[in-house]
Amino acid sequence: MMTDPIADFFTRLRNGMQVRHPTVDMPNSKMKTRIAEILQGEGFIRNFKTKEDDKQGLLRVYLKYHNGSPCVRGIRRISKPGRRVYVDKDHIPKVLNGLGIAIISTSQGLVTDQICREKGIGGEVVGYIW
Numbered sequence: 001m002m003t004d005p006i007a008d009f010f011t012r013l014r015n016g017m018q019v020r021h022p023t024v025d026m027p028n029s030k031m032k033t034r035i036a037e038i039l040q041g042e043g044f045i046r047n048f049k050t051k052e053d054d055k056q057g058l059l060r061v062y063l064k065y066h067n068g069s070p071c072v073r074g075i076r077r078i079s080k081p082g083r084r085v086y087v088d089k090d091h092i093p094k095v096l097n098g099l100g101i102a103i104i105s106t107s108q109g110l111v112t113d114q115i116c117r118e119k120g121i122g123g124e125v126v127g128y129i130w
Helices: 004-018 030-041 112-119
Strands: 023-027 046-049 057-062 075-077 101-106 111-112 123-129
Touching: 004 023, 004 030, 004 057, 004 075, 030 046, 030 057, 030 101, 030 111, 030 112, 101 112, 111 112
Parallel strands: none
Antiparallel strands: 023 057, 046 057, 075 123, 101 111, 101 123
């Protein structure tokens, strides 16, 4: 049994980019699919696809490289099952002074730190990507 599937998602992305794999496969969930949508929209990954199987499904992420180096320089899980991290609208973090993104789980779904500032909402900080 896996206690933190989001940390597993981040670890698979990090490990796949370190060894220059073109794709990374992992079990699918709604939250992982939404994180992949955010990463694609921000230009950190090329694409992703979901495949159905007999279990919970498969999420295939197509990694993106620029001149042989990965587009994701770092990825870090912030809120963990043992320690949840919440922020209000006035304390939304900036990752590397705006060069990275913070993924935040809000009442309106998973969004980036920039969208949280625009809408004036806070939530649980899922992770940082730069």
